[in-house]
Amino acid sequence: MPTPDQSSPVPARNTPSTSGVLYTEKLWPSLWIWIVVVGLSSAGLLMFGPISPTAGVVAALALLAIMTTMLVVSTPTITVTADTVRVGRASIDRAFVGSVEAFKKAEATAERGPRLNGLAYMCFRGWIDPVVKIEITDPADRTPYWLASSRRPDELVAALSTPRA
Helix, strand or coil: CCCCCCCCCCCCCCCCCCCCEEEEEECCCCHHHHHHHHHHHCHHHHHHCCCCHHHHHHHHHHHHHHHHHHHHHCCCEEEEECCEEEECCEEEEHHHEEEEEEECHHHHHHHHCCCCCCCCEEECCCCCCCEEEEEECCCCCCCCEEEEECCCHHHHHHHHHCCCC
16 A cells, blocks of 8 residues: 655645734633523532432532533634634635624614524624624625624724725
Protein backbone atom coordinates (compact mmCIF):
# COMPACT_ATOMS: atom_id res chain seq x y z
CA MET A 1 0.00 0.00 0.00
CA PRO A 2 1.51 3.37 -0.95
CA THR A 3 2.30 5.86 1.78
CA PRO A 4 1.14 9.46 1.50
CA ASP A 5 3.66 12.00 0.31
CA GLN A 6 4.94 13.98 3.30
CA SER A 7 5.13 17.16 1.22
CA SER A 8 1.49 17.14 0.17
CA PRO A 9 -0.48 20.11 1.48
CA VAL A 10 -2.83 19.64 4.40
CA PRO A 11 -6.32 21.07 3.85
CA ALA A 12 -7.01 24.17 5.92
CA ARG A 13 -9.62 23.99 8.64
CA ASN A 14 -12.81 25.99 8.18
CA THR A 15 -12.28 28.20 11.23
CA PRO A 16 -11.86 31.97 11.30
CA SER A 17 -8.37 33.20 11.97
CA THR A 18 -7.78 35.19 15.12
CA SER A 19 -5.71 37.75 13.26
CA GLY A 20 -7.72 40.79 12.28
CA VAL A 21 -10.56 40.16 14.72
CA LEU A 22 -12.49 43.41 15.03
CA TYR A 23 -15.08 42.18 17.53
CA THR A 24 -15.79 39.02 19.49
CA GLU A 25 -18.42 38.18 22.09
CA LYS A 26 -19.61 35.00 23.79
CA LEU A 27 -23.31 35.04 24.69
CA TRP A 28 -22.79 33.47 28.13
CA PRO A 29 -25.83 32.82 30.32
CA SER A 30 -26.63 35.45 32.93
CA LEU A 31 -26.12 34.94 36.66
CA TRP A 32 -29.78 34.14 37.22
CA ILE A 33 -29.58 31.25 34.71
CA TRP A 34 -26.73 29.71 36.71
CA ILE A 35 -28.77 30.12 39.91
CA VAL A 36 -31.68 28.30 38.22
CA VAL A 37 -29.29 25.50 37.13
CA VAL A 38 -28.08 25.04 40.73
CA GLY A 39 -31.68 25.04 41.95
CA LEU A 40 -32.80 22.50 39.36
CA SER A 41 -29.84 20.23 40.05
CA SER A 42 -30.87 20.11 43.70
CA ALA A 43 -33.95 18.21 42.50
CA GLY A 44 -31.68 15.15 42.34
CA LEU A 45 -31.08 15.51 46.07
CA LEU A 46 -34.81 15.81 46.71
CA MET A 47 -35.67 12.78 44.56
CA PHE A 48 -32.91 10.40 45.63
CA GLY A 49 -32.16 11.76 49.12
CA PRO A 50 -34.95 9.74 50.80
CA ILE A 51 -33.50 6.55 49.30
CA SER A 52 -29.91 7.35 50.18
CA PRO A 53 -28.24 10.69 51.02
CA THR A 54 -25.20 9.62 49.01
CA ALA A 55 -27.36 8.82 45.97
CA GLY A 56 -29.06 12.20 46.35
CA VAL A 57 -25.75 14.08 46.36
CA VAL A 58 -24.44 12.07 43.39
CA ALA A 59 -27.65 12.70 41.42
CA ALA A 60 -27.52 16.43 42.19
CA LEU A 61 -23.87 16.68 41.12
CA ALA A 62 -24.56 14.68 37.95
CA LEU A 63 -27.47 16.95 37.04
CA LEU A 64 -25.34 20.02 37.73
CA ALA A 65 -22.55 18.69 35.50
CA ILE A 66 -24.96 17.82 32.68
CA MET A 67 -26.76 21.17 32.72
CA THR A 68 -23.51 23.14 32.99
CA THR A 69 -22.02 21.23 30.08
CA MET A 70 -25.12 21.82 27.97
CA LEU A 71 -25.07 25.57 28.66
CA VAL A 72 -21.35 25.94 27.98
CA VAL A 73 -21.41 23.88 24.78
CA SER A 74 -24.47 25.68 23.39
CA THR A 75 -23.14 29.21 24.08
CA PRO A 76 -22.78 30.93 20.69
CA THR A 77 -19.99 33.31 19.71
CA ILE A 78 -20.19 36.45 17.57
CA THR A 79 -16.97 37.16 15.66
CA VAL A 80 -16.31 39.96 13.20
CA THR A 81 -13.08 39.91 11.20
CA ALA A 82 -11.94 42.03 8.28
CA ASP A 83 -13.41 39.46 5.88
CA THR A 84 -16.19 37.53 7.62
CA VAL A 85 -18.99 37.72 10.15
CA ARG A 86 -19.80 34.66 12.24
CA VAL A 87 -22.84 34.49 14.50
CA GLY A 88 -23.28 31.12 16.17
CA ARG A 89 -23.10 28.50 13.41
CA ALA A 90 -23.68 30.94 10.54
CA SER A 91 -20.91 32.69 8.66
CA ILE A 92 -20.94 35.15 5.77
CA ASP A 93 -18.48 37.27 3.85
CA ARG A 94 -18.58 40.92 4.90
CA ALA A 95 -19.17 41.90 1.28
CA PHE A 96 -22.76 40.69 1.76
CA VAL A 97 -23.44 42.67 4.95
CA GLY A 98 -25.73 45.64 4.41
CA SER A 99 -27.11 48.00 7.02
CA VAL A 100 -26.70 47.19 10.70
CA GLU A 101 -28.95 48.43 13.51
CA ALA A 102 -29.05 47.94 17.27
CA PHE A 103 -32.32 47.68 19.18
CA LYS A 104 -32.90 47.86 22.93
CA LYS A 105 -35.81 47.40 25.34
CA ALA A 106 -39.25 47.68 23.64
CA GLU A 107 -37.73 47.97 20.16
CA ALA A 108 -35.72 44.77 20.72
CA THR A 109 -38.87 42.99 21.88
CA ALA A 110 -40.68 44.13 18.73
CA GLU A 111 -37.81 42.92 16.52
CA ARG A 112 -37.91 39.49 18.19
CA GLY A 113 -41.70 39.37 17.97
CA PRO A 114 -44.18 41.15 15.68
CA ARG A 115 -41.56 42.56 13.26
CA LEU A 116 -39.64 39.29 12.89
CA ASN A 117 -39.35 37.94 9.37
CA GLY A 118 -39.79 34.16 9.29
CA LEU A 119 -36.82 33.78 6.92
CA ALA A 120 -34.39 35.63 9.19
CA TYR A 121 -31.49 33.82 10.85
CA MET A 122 -32.00 34.10 14.60
CA CYS A 123 -29.39 33.76 17.30
CA PHE A 124 -30.79 35.39 20.37
CA ARG A 125 -30.89 34.46 24.00
CA GLY A 126 -33.75 35.27 26.36
CA TRP A 127 -31.38 36.51 29.05
CA ILE A 128 -29.84 39.18 26.76
CA ASP A 129 -32.21 42.04 25.91
CA PRO A 130 -30.49 44.05 23.13
CA VAL A 131 -30.43 42.67 19.59
CA VAL A 132 -28.54 43.64 16.44
CA LYS A 133 -30.14 43.35 13.02
CA ILE A 134 -27.62 42.60 10.24
CA GLU A 135 -28.98 42.98 6.71
CA ILE A 136 -27.84 40.29 4.25
CA THR A 137 -27.42 41.53 0.65
CA ASP A 138 -26.36 38.26 -1.00
CA PRO A 139 -28.78 37.77 -3.94
CA ALA A 140 -28.34 33.97 -3.73
CA ASP A 141 -29.40 33.92 -0.06
CA ARG A 142 -33.11 34.08 0.81
CA THR A 143 -32.26 35.22 4.35
CA PRO A 144 -33.13 38.94 4.57
CA TYR A 145 -31.22 39.57 7.79
CA TRP A 146 -29.65 38.08 10.88
CA LEU A 147 -30.99 38.96 14.31
CA ALA A 148 -28.51 38.35 17.12
CA SER A 149 -28.43 39.11 20.83
CA SER A 150 -25.53 41.22 22.05
CA ARG A 151 -24.60 42.67 25.41
CA ARG A 152 -22.54 45.30 23.55
CA PRO A 153 -24.74 46.15 20.55
CA ASP A 154 -23.16 49.55 19.84
CA GLU A 155 -19.67 48.01 19.64
CA LEU A 156 -20.96 45.28 17.30
CA VAL A 157 -22.63 47.86 15.05
CA ALA A 158 -19.41 49.91 15.00
CA ALA A 159 -17.34 46.83 14.08
CA LEU A 160 -19.72 45.92 11.25
CA SER A 161 -19.88 49.51 10.03
CA THR A 162 -16.08 49.74 9.75
CA PRO A 163 -15.12 49.63 6.05
CA ARG A 164 -13.45 46.41 4.92
CA ALA A 165 -9.69 46.49 4.46
